[in-house]
Amino acid sequence: MKTIKILPLTLLFIAVFAVISCVEDDDYDIPSVEFTEPNIEANTTISIIKSMYAGSLVDFTAASNGGELIMEGYVVSNDEAGNFYKVLILQDTPENPTAAIQLDVDVTSMYALYKPGRKVYVKLNGLGMDNLNGVLHIGAIQGTSVGRISATNYTDFIIRSGEIATMVPKVITPADYSDNYINMLVQIDNMQLSLPEVGLPYANASDTFTVNRNLKNCDDESSTILRNSGFAAFKNELFPTGSGSIVAVFSKYNSDYQIFIRDTDDINFNGERCDPPLLECTGTSGGTQVIFDENFEGTTEATLTSEGWININANAGTYKYSLRSFSGNSYMQTTAYNSNENPYEAWLITPAINLDASTSEQLTFKTNVGYYNGDALSVYVSTDFTGNSADISDATWLAVDAILPQGPTSGYGTTFTNSGPINVSCLEGNMYVAFKYLGSSTGITTTFQVDDVKVTGN
Known part of the structure; x- marks a missing residue:
């Protein structure tokens, strides 16, 4: 007869506890009893490693000249909420970093072993580095580029230290944006969601596509792309509507700078919004009398200037609006x-549009976009603007609630979008309508086209 031995309850408990204790200390909320610091020392820095890139794949084994390259860094990323996928991002110091880098690893839920602040060593021999869409990636060599480090041996390359530091984000402004900050943990103050996107969630609730949300800076009114994964746990949550600070990992896609949050705790938008005052007229508007009408047909830029139109680059640069024509439409x-x-x-x-001899005035215009990568156009009206370009910043400009297109991202829209009726009947005297474009050659570059500016009334 076969004999089955049953462990006493006490021994069974000890055995179960021993198994649980063998789980990596970050996998569960169990205090670490002991952590053996690895016998390893870095002999290079992230800055030096990044400087090795000269436009093509870097093979670290070949570059080491028979030695071993080991760098160290502190974990910045956190994939627990799903906004990062199979990447581990490191910067060289917990505070005031000088360089950061991205490692591509074919593993999910890396936060279990590599939480933010964890110091790690990276054995680079056997790996490579390449530039993918404007960002340097370290990974497994695959042909002439790099892919993800295998899930079967990634711990041979990425060695955990017992040190867990407090990560202090580097405070920057949109004017500071540059490749130097790529993959660093940064903080940007005085930010808010762009007005056309207020009331929307972080991403699309109905699909898993990645969504760009556009943030506006209250100091310089510039736009910043916040990229949110369609797999993020917070994608269905409504985006905060106030203003404040955001902590994020700085990144880039081709020529566009963008940022990624690790979870919603990185956003602190509890302050009041900094939008310009919104024009809010009540009562009827419309009418059949045309007070002002410009469709830009049969004219020149010189003629428009002589008629009182102002077309100016606020920074005295050479770029500004230009008169264009396509398929017979100007x-x-x-x-x-x-x-x-x-x-x-x-x-x-626009030139001054006098409203003294009319009532129930209504403004309309049409816009089209090309290669949309963010909102860059705002439309305002003013009745205390002098008509002198030197006085633009001194005037009181009221934002109008207009319908503006948000696409396509490739090519141009096939039709112009009507702004919808904008009630301006509460204004008197000379009204000016301003189309303000605010973008950046390294950020929001959407092309905007303006047509059929019209004011009617009775």
């Missing part, structure tokens, strides 16, 4: 693309 167009201005700010302002 319009005014501008873009920050190739402007080499950061930011690029252009104003197109």
Whole structure:
């Protein structure tokens, strides 16, 4: 007869506890009893490693000349909320870093072993580095580029230290954006969600596509792309509507700078919004009397200037609005693309439109976009603007609630979008309508076209 031995309850408990204790200390909320510091020492830095890139794949084994390259860094990323996928991002110090780098690893839920602040060593021999869409990646060599480090041996290359530091984000402004900050943990103050996107969630609730949300800086009104994964756990949550600070990992896609949050704790938008006052007129508007009408047909830029239109680059640059024509239709167009201005700010302002002899006035216009990568156009009205371009910043400009297109991202829209009726009946005297474009050659470069500016009344 076969004999089955049953462990006493006490021994069974000890055995179970021993198994649990063998789990990596970060996998569960169990205090670490002991952590053996690895016998390893870095002999290079992230800065030096990045400087090795000269336009093509870097093979670290070949570059080490028979030695071993080992760098160290502190974990910045956190994939627990799903906004990062199979990447581990390191910077060289917990505070005031000088360089950061991305490692591509074919593993999910890396936060279990590599939480933010964890110091790690990276054995680079056997790996490579390449530039993918403007960002340097370290990974397994695959042909002439790099892919993800295998899940079967990634711990041979990435060695954990017992040190866990407090990560202090580097405070920057949109004017500071540069490749130097790529993959660093940064903090940007005085930010808010762009007005057209207020009320939207972080991403799309109905699909898993990645979504760009556009943040506006309250100091310089510039736009910043916040990229949110369609797999993020917080994608269905409504984006905070106030203003404040955001902590994020700085990144880049081709020529566009963008940021990634690790989870919603990185956003602190509890302050009041900094939007310009919104024009809010009540009562009826419309009418059949045409007070002002400009469709840009059969004219020139010189003629428009002589009629009182203002077309100016606020930073005295060479780029501004230009008169264009396509398929027999003329319009005014501008873009920050190739402007080499950061930011690029252009104003197109109508001549004075007198409202004293009319009532129930209504403003309409049409816009089209090309290669949309963020909102760059704002439309305002003013009745205390002098008509002199030198006085633009001194005037009181009221934002109008207009419908503006948000696409396509490739090519141009096939039709112009009507702004919808904008009630301006509460204004008196000379009204000016301003189309303000604010973008950046390294950020928002959407092309905007303006046409059929019209005011009617009774």
